[in-house]
Amino acid sequence: MKEPLIFDLSSPGRRACSLPAFDAPAKPLTELVPQDCLRQHDAELPEVSEIDVVRHVTRLSQLNFSVDTHFYPLGSCTMKYNPKINDRIASLPGFANVHPYQPASTTQGVLAAFDLLEQTFCAITGMDAFTLQPAAGAHGELTGLLLIRAYHTARGNPRRKVIVPDSAHGTNPSSAHLAGYQVVTVPSNKQGEVDIEKFREVLDEEVAAVMLTNPSTHGVFETHILEIAAMAHKAGALLYYDGANLNALVGLARPGDMGFDVVHLNVHKTFGTPHGGGGPGAGPVGVKKSLEPFLPTPRIARNAANGALSWSYDRPQTIGKMRTFHGSTGILIRALTYILAHGAEGLRRVSEVAIINANYIKKKLKDLYDDPFPQACMHETVLSAKLQKKQGSSARDIAKRLLDFGFHAPTIYFPMTVPEALMIEPTETESRETLNRFISAMRQIAEEIAHNPETLHNAPFTMPVTRVDEVKAARELDVNFVKRNV
Numbered sequence: 001m002k003e004p005l006i007f008d009l010s011s012p013g014r015r016a017c018s019l020p021a022f023d024a025p026a027k028p029l030t031e032l033v034p035q036d037c038l039r040q041h042d043a044e045l046p047e048v049s050e051i052d053v054v055r056h057v058t059r060l061s062q063l064n065f066s067v068d069t070h071f072y073p074l075g076s077c078t079m080k081y082n083p084k085i086n087d088r089i090a091s092l093p094g095f096a097n098v099h100p101y102q103p104a105s106t107t108q109g110v111l112a113a114f115d116l117l118e119q120t121f122c123a124i125t126g127m128d129a130f131t132l133q134p135a136a137g138a139h140g141e142l143t144g145l146l147l148i149r150a151y152h153t154a155r156g157n158p159r160r161k162v163i164v165p166d167s168a169h170g171t172n173p174s175s176a177h178l179a180g181y182q183v184v185t186v187p188s189n190k191q192g193e194v195d196i197e198k199f200r201e202v203l204d205e206e207v208a209a210v211m212l213t214n215p216s217t218h219g220v221f222e223t224h225i226l227e228i229a230a231m232a233h234k235a236g237a238l239l240y241y242d243g244a245n246l247n248a249l250v251g252l253a254r255p256g257d258m259g260f261d262v263v264h265l266n267v268h269k270t271f272g273t274p275h276g277g278g279g280p281g282a283g284p285v286g287v288k289k290s291l292e293p294f295l296p297t298p299r300i301a302r303n304a305a306n307g308a309l310s311w312s313y314d315r316p317q318t319i320g321k322m323r324t325f326h327g328s329t330g331i332l333i334r335a336l337t338y339i340l341a342h343g344a345e346g347l348r349r350v351s352e353v354a355i356i357n358a359n360y361i362k363k364k365l366k367d368l369y370d371d372p373f374p375q376a377c378m379h380e381t382v383l384s385a386k387l388q389k390k391q392g393s394s395a396r397d398i399a400k401r402l403l404d405f406g407f408h409a410p411t412i413y414f415p416m417t418v419p420e421a422l423m424i425e426p427t428e429t430e431s432r433e434t435l436n437r438f439i440s441a442m443r444q445i446a447e448e449i450a451h452n453p454e455t456l457h458n459a460p461f462t463m464p465v466t467r468v469d470e471v472k473a474a475r476e477l478d479v480n481f482v483k484r485n486v
């Protein structure tokens, strides 16, 4: 299973393509490129044939776990199967081959698709307007918080603080900080929900926003959400909804109806875009009417007389552009395809099955693994390996051992409020047979730990790479082949 580096496959003079002989009039290079920009010696690139590249990359891809090959219950990441029809539609030349500088008169189809997607997101979330611009979830959060800052500033005081529960995804406090706010943490209660009394204590006239994930990263629904919203609004704060994992609610409930003023969605989790390794994605942001004037430019505008769509920059209160051009077109088209292919009924089914699957796993494992929040969960369940820890194995050992059974590990050690957390999100796309195989593996691992916890310390046993020093890998990153050989 060992795959050499592509450099080690190199053979002098071997090429992956054949170009016709160079027949343009030859000019000295120094005339074309300034002397100090010229290479002193040839680039040390691997010299390989096309089939060498194809086989090398294909073999590498098979050393990895992926949604197309393995069950991937990585909590909060929603690693579900994404129908290939999404890719097919996004590859249509009218979507794939347009250039952002093309005149709008030649890209009416893309604009109409964006316009429809904005309206669809409004209908799904109960918001009044959407921007498709942000590049990912965290980028959507930053956009949302800048909108909130602009809103408060227009009222005379941007305010200083943002309240974030202790269970929040790490991007929430980071985004609040980036937007210039002081982060105030509010603890969770025993049920894993926001502690209302503690919330009351930190809520004051300097709070610009309350950022909530509902269901929270504990996998549980905030049953006091209406009360929280009323309290926040009474203090003049806005309510921000982290909708990365809307597959818990889509078609069942709408953040707009719960009192949220700003939401972001991760289309690369909920709406059918494959993701991993950092992208690509999109984090559309929706707002209530009062925040609409601040949305990033350009906005889609429709000419009332002839219905033609165009990009409008004429928005005096805008926070400006959040990224180059108009958004991750290919990703957004995939999301629209996914939504239209499912329809309202299908989307509701997505959430229902995601919730049923998570609860099924929870029920089948709670006799062996600690279940910190015993109420029914939403689209994911957070268990704890604290009993196994007492026996000498950790959440990390369990995660590593699962690989031997052919399962990607769940998220571990997050949320940080739960010791030895195992955050399991099966998603709606898995069959009962797959869930049962995963449950058996988890039960067998619990048995192994009870009888012989030592064996797990060296797991996985069947992978091409076993335990790596994760700290060293991050601190002493070295991906330079040439340097390695000096």
Ligand SMILES: *Cc1c(COP(=O)(O)O)cnc(C)c1O
Residues within 6 Å of the ligand: 076, 077, 136, 137, 138, 139, 169, 171, 172, 213, 217, 242, 244, 245, 266, 281, 283
């Ligand atoms: C994934 C996730 C984010 C961040 O989304 P990115 O697209 O990775 O930036 C934020 N909040 C929650 C709850 C998430 O699961």
